[in-house]
Amino acid sequence: MIAILIAALTGFVNLPQLVAAHPLAPVLAQYDRELAALRSTERVTGLTAIARGVSDDARTIRAQTENAGAQARRLAAASPQYEQREAAILQRLATDETAGARAYGRSAQEAATASLADYRTAMAQRTARALSARRQQLNEAESTLAFDLAKRNAGRRLTLELKLRDLHLLPAQREQLRSQLGALDAREAAAVDTLRHKDNGILSAYAATLRAQEAGDDARMTGEIAHATAANVAARRKMSAAAPDSQALRGYRFSADAADIDSGFTNAGSDLTQRFAALESADRSSHAATEARIAQIAANRSALYDAIVAQITSDAHAAARDHHLRNLLLGAMPPRNAVDLTAAVRSKLRP
Secondary structure, three states: OHHHHHHHOEEEEEHHHHHHHOOOHHHHHHHHHHHHHHHHHOOOHHHHOHHHHHHHHHHHHHHHHHHHHHHHHHHHHOHHHHHHHHHHHHHHOHHHHHHHHHHHHHHHHHHHHHHHHHHHHHHHHHHHHHHHHHHHHHHHHHHHHHHHHHHHOHHHHHHHHHHHOOOOOOHHHHHHHHHHHHHHHHHHHHHHHHHHHHHHHHHHHHHHHHHHHHHHHHHHHHHHHHHHHHHHHHHHHHHHHOOOOOHHHHHOOHHHHHHHHHHHHHHHHHHHHHHHHHHHHHHHHHHHHHHHHHHHHHHHHHHHHHHHHHHHHHHHHHHHHHOOOOEEEEEOOOOOOOEEOHHHHHHHHOO
């Protein structure tokens, strides 16, 4: 009997229900959505694997250029035997030199086309990665502004919402408070929209710059490949024309060209590696900024949740006093025979 009497003097408040019913619960939900959105970028391969992809690309290009340079050096080392074999072959094919020259020209053109296609693919991937990293940075800046504005105006918004809960407000006063609250929301949305419009312009300009650079690099590489292909075809025709007496062939030394080829591959690999390294650095910076923003948003959410719980607790104690209850419990499951004050506290939370 005494236990029942004590329980009857105990008030209970369902804390999870009241947190969900609180006027600022949508702000908590917005925090959760933003945290989920930012954390999801860490699991998206196209965003979180940028640094790994860049490093892999750099290693692949470096290995390919080193292999090509080594092949050129091996050919240079075998130059005397190679030159003798080529001279003998061209001597035997002297009667069909025109067909041979055409076949060589087609082969050289196919090789040039394949090389240019590989280069364009690598450049397109570079541009796509750079745009993706820049887009992520701009999106994070927009999220930062939105949350900074919400944090800055949280006190004003809470004040207006608390005033709206006054049941004795005149209709005109209530409408004025709602108008002020709507204006506050509109100003925040306008600020974010302005930044988003500006960011779209920045991203478009950055994309144009990257594509202009890509077009310039493409034109340069196209010219270099075309020049090298034409020079090789011309040299082959010259060798074919000199094949009957083979003097020109015996004067040719592949080792000189091999040194130029080796140097060209080394320079190309170094240039691309440096560009990929710059992209990798940008991705690391973007990832660090994302982690810092996640920590800041999580702290803001925790502070807001604590403030909501504090307000609910204060209102619950007031309701317990109104009902002449000595004890008060906050939780999810009510104790047996306790007085449920959840509805009474919820009515105080409504605007």
